[in-house]
Amino acid sequence: MTATVEAHPTYAMQALDLSQAYDGRKVLDHLTLGIEPGQVLGLVGRNGAGKSTLLRLLLGLAQPQSGQAWVFGDAALKLSDAVKQRISYVPQQPDAMAWLTAAQLMDFVGRFYPRWDADYAHTTLRRWNIDTRKLMAKLSPGERQRVDLVRALASQPELLVLDEPAAALDPVARRELLREIALRAGEAGTTVVFSTHIVSDLERVASHIAFLHQGRLLLHCPVDDTKEHYARLWLPPRFTSVIDAIPALSHRRHGDGSSSLVIERADDRQWHDATRLEGARLDILGLEDLFVEIAE
Template identity: 65%
Template sequence: MNAVLRETATIAPLSAQGLHHAYGRETVIAGIDLALEPGSVLGLIGRNGAGKSTLIRAMVGLLEPSEGKAFVFGEPALRLSDAAKGRLAYVAQQPEALAWLTSEQMLDYFGRFYPRWDNRFAKSMLERWQIPAKRLLAKLSPGERQRVELIRALASQPDLLVLDEPAAALDPVARRELLREVAIRAGESGTTVLFSTHIVSDLERVASDIAFMHEGRLILHCPVDDTKERFMRLWLPPRLSAAAPEIALSHRQHGDGSISLVIERDANGQWPQQATLPGARVDPLGLEDLFVEIAE
């Protein structure tokens, strides 16, 4: 591999450095640093209002952040070249563009801008998802509109696919088909994927990495497979509550005086010393349990 190819391979398809954004006095994202590895599928998870959509819009150049920078294929997100735009596909949570066109017309229009547009795929997916090709987008249901947008994104055969709550308006069958397409493209074509969701089962099906957002901050970013080994729930009875470690991902005080915390292994793979105290209990956490513990 020559130097140019090595450099291209190591550039993060999507990254953010010190992103801050506020609407008036309300801070929405605060100090986000994030980079996607080429070919990874990153699930961005958080409660509604955590700042996921604002972060995504800032990272793809649709919103100018109050502070910080974002890059797409190494280019400033706010000044993307046509070549970079042709490698990126983005689907918003609530698609509203070009509502005066039919599904067929919209896909034909967008297909002219993408050098690798797969027209056969677009037509077959309209049929497979039973979307009326001649009906105006404005006349489609929210779920149908979302499907058309997903077809548009996938048919462009992007190197970077960014989906903001892609399953929000989809029924369970359509959601599973979408996740299957994402997995296929990531696995076979090396497409890098970022998708936000609050549906934990979606992450477990396709994500290689996970990022937790809470109140505008990124509080966790790691491979999905690491979560079960890296995090535990530590329960301390009332007599040990004063010994609770100062650093924890979550901290709950219960009515009986006991405390439960989400703890993390240190760099040497060891749990905090408090986990070994007589009377302390350490419980494993599934991905959904981890999300609930952090988000509440």
């Protein structure tokens, strides 16, 4: 018999020991994550890292093979109508209700949200040059994604979940979306969770970062904490024997026998003693370099 685990009362979303596999391939591996209200969390990782699966499990759109998830204290698989009204979700490839026009979609969806902002929906669709008389199925992928983003934002959610929201947007539309996310978070205290592989988007709007790699959470911290906090340590071949004793986020061995490790600065702001070995070299990593170094 499995014991019931209680949700943490301060989290907007919480995952505890989530695991999921498809066709024998593990997509999430005992992942635990807590997201506090008001955070703008950028969920970053390569394609196939488990980002979309994690978002779907957190929202109760799929059942995990093990572990539990909650939203505003409700079990994700049993969300109440009151909690659902506080959430907006935009999947990576919006294709729901393709038989409606954009105008009909807004009218229909708006009836389910007590705080629906019809003026915002109308004004934004017009500004983004969306023909609201067209069927959703007749719009381009970028236009469909814009309509779904407007739908999500017009409900004035307390929790906004976006799966690769900029995937089909041009640079101008992407920047406008990021401004909107920052505005919502700053003025209304909206909790935002968005997955992306565009690291520059994280640096513009995210307050926190969660780094997924091969189904595991490698890093979860405020974005500011990543500045000058991680580095690439290069070691000559003669130090191979000490590599395993060095705590590292990633380790790569090169053809000439040398090694490179991604290491973290200690709480006392000191780097690992190995950085003082003869021939060692330390390169401070920015957020994009950190992503590339770990994800490769």
